[in-house]
Amino acid sequence: MSTSDHKFEGWLGLDPSAAEGKMQWGEFEPKPWEETDVDIKVTHCGICGSDLHTLRSGWGPTRYPCVVGHEIVGTVVRVGSKAEGGLKVGDRVGVGAQSDSCLGRKGDCEMCATEQENYCPAQTGTYNSVYLNGGKSYGGYALYNRTPSHFVVKIPDAISSAHAAPMLCAGVTTYSPLKHHGVGPGKTVGIIGLGGLGHFGVMWAKALKADKVVVISRTSGKKDDALKLGADDFIATAEDPEWAKKHASTLDVILCTVSSSSMPLMDYLSLLRFDGTFVQLGAPDDGLPSIQQFPLILKRLKITGSLIGSPNELKEMLQLAVDQNVRPWVDEIPMKDANRAIVEMEAGKPRYRYVLTNESRGTTQLKAGL
Ligand SMILES: NC(=O)c1ccc[n+]([C@@H]2O[C@H](COP(=O)([O-])OP(=O)(O)OC[C@H]3O[C@@H](n4cnc5c(N)ncnc54)[C@H](O)[C@@H]3O)[C@@H](O)[C@H]2O)c1
Numbered sequence: 504m505s506t507s508d509h510k511f512e513g514w515l516g517l518d519p520s521a522a523e524g525k526m527q528w529g530e531f532e533p534k535p536w537e538e539t540d541v542d543i544k545v546t547h548c549g550i551c552g553s554d555l556h557t558l559r560s561g562w563g564p565t566r567y568p569c570v571v572g573h574e575i576v577g578t579v580v581r582v583g584s585k586a587e588g589g590l591k592v593g594d595r596v597g598v599g600a601q602s603d604s605c606l607g608r609k610g611d612c613e614m615c616a617t618e619q620e621n622y623c624p625a626q627t628g629t630y631n632s633v634y635l636n637g638g639k640s641y642g643g644y645a646l647y648n649r650t651p652s653h654f655v656v657k658i659p660d661a662i663s664s665a666h667a668a669p670m671l672c673a674g675v676t677t678y679s680p681l682k683h684h685g686v687g688p689g690k691t692v693g694i695i696g697l698g699g700l701g702h703f704g705v706m707w708a709k710a711l712k713a714d715k716v717v718v719i720s721r722t723s724g725k726k727d728d729a730l731k732l733g734a735d736d737f738i739a740t741a742e743d744p745e746w747a748k749k750h751a752s753t754l755d756v757i758l759c760t761v762s763s764s765s766m767p768l769m770d771y772l773s774l775l776r777f778d779g780t781f782v783q784l785g786a787p788d789d790g791l792p793s794i795q796q797f798p799l800i801l802k803r804l805k806i807t808g809s810l811i812g813s814p815n816e817l818k819e820m821l822q823l824a825v826d827q828n829v830r831p832w833v834d835e836i837p838m839k840d841a842n843r844a845i846v847e848m849e850a851g852k853p854r855y856r857y858v859l860t861n862e863s864r865g866t867t868q869l870k871a872g873l
């Protein structure tokens with residue numbers, strides 16, 4: 504099919520019940536085409552925790568109909584005459600959680616000028632967002648995707664599409680803060696929550712040669728996995744009341760990927776050494792627990808956050824994955840089973856990322872499978 508004269512098809516969330524596995528297959532109107540755009544035949548799309556927050560309007564009202572999915576890999580089928588990056592029809596490419604920014608079109612933008620496009624105030628999310636030309640953004644639980652070329656990255660030959668997909672959000676969201684906060688030799692790192700983001704956090708911290716990586720989880724159910732992923736130690740907070748005391752002041756940098764507000768934040772902070780940094784990545788629907796001042800004051804602690812990664816960081820991370828042989832643990836699930844997959848994601852089943860796949864499935868088969 505030519506993508507120029509068709510609507511696209513995908514899994515539409517129509518109201519918050521979509522997050523309970525009630526997405527419906529249907530047509531949507533991609534953004535109006537611009538010559539800087541690329542159309543991609545989606546072969547793979549990872550399922551990120553953010554897809555669930557958005558489907559259920561957890562972060563405020565979602566712009567339904569909404570097609571989620573921002574760990575997209577596929578094949579280029581159409582390239583605009585002004586596309587960047589030497590992209591060609593047939594290239595294997597990826598799109599992460601950001602699909603546009605002002606790129607200077609709105610005047611001076613310090614973030615775009617310094618290649619930190621992910622912090623551009625006018626950034627467009629890959630779904631549930633609006634482009635500067637007024638079109639809505641739709642994600643990768645679909646057959647096709649249209650994205651401005653600046654936010655389309657080539658996938659290195661050495662990385663399979665199923666492995667590349669989760670790197671584009673979960674991967675870069677953990678890689679970027681580890682790099683930014685100087686994780687490497689001499690640093691000890693804690694990763695709270697072993698899910699899609701968390702399992703990448705462990706692997707990147709090891710690939711960056713951190714001295715020690717500790718996983719902090721509620722139970723010891725994932726301990727063996729954590730050690731296989733490269734972790735040096737594991738803390739099960741629900742199984743040892745003394746955990747915070749035993750491990751006090753041992754970590755330099757903590758990434759917190761927990762997506763619910765019921766977390767012992769002050770105990771987590773007590774694990775940091777003097778001058779340590781706590782990076783919140785998880786984005787609970789109902790915010791974070793309150794913070795007491797003295798632990799911060801007494802150890803000069805820093806609490807910060809981090810948002811996905813820039814196009815340059817995506818490229819850097821893919822290269823690190825090639826050089827250090829970092830690959831996520833994925834389960835491939837046919838696109839037709841997306842509703843089942845998101846219900847299982849909500850229940851915490853993936854070990855550690857589900858990737859929806861359209862490979863060798865046409866529209867007819869998808870419809871037949873509904
Ligand atoms: N900051 C960003 O740029 C960014 C990017 C992507 C995702 N996110 C957010 O990160 C969060 C995690 O996303 P994900 O895709 O890794 O989800 P996930 O479900 O794969 O992983 C979350 C993990 O946290 C664990 N967990 C939940 N509560 C916990 C607790 N109290 N203690 C310890 N572990 C706990 C869960 O069991 C699960 O393993 C979501 O809120 C998502 O929206 C943020």
Ligand SMILES: [Zn+2]
Pocket residue numbers: 551552553554573600672673
């Ligand atoms: Zn994501």
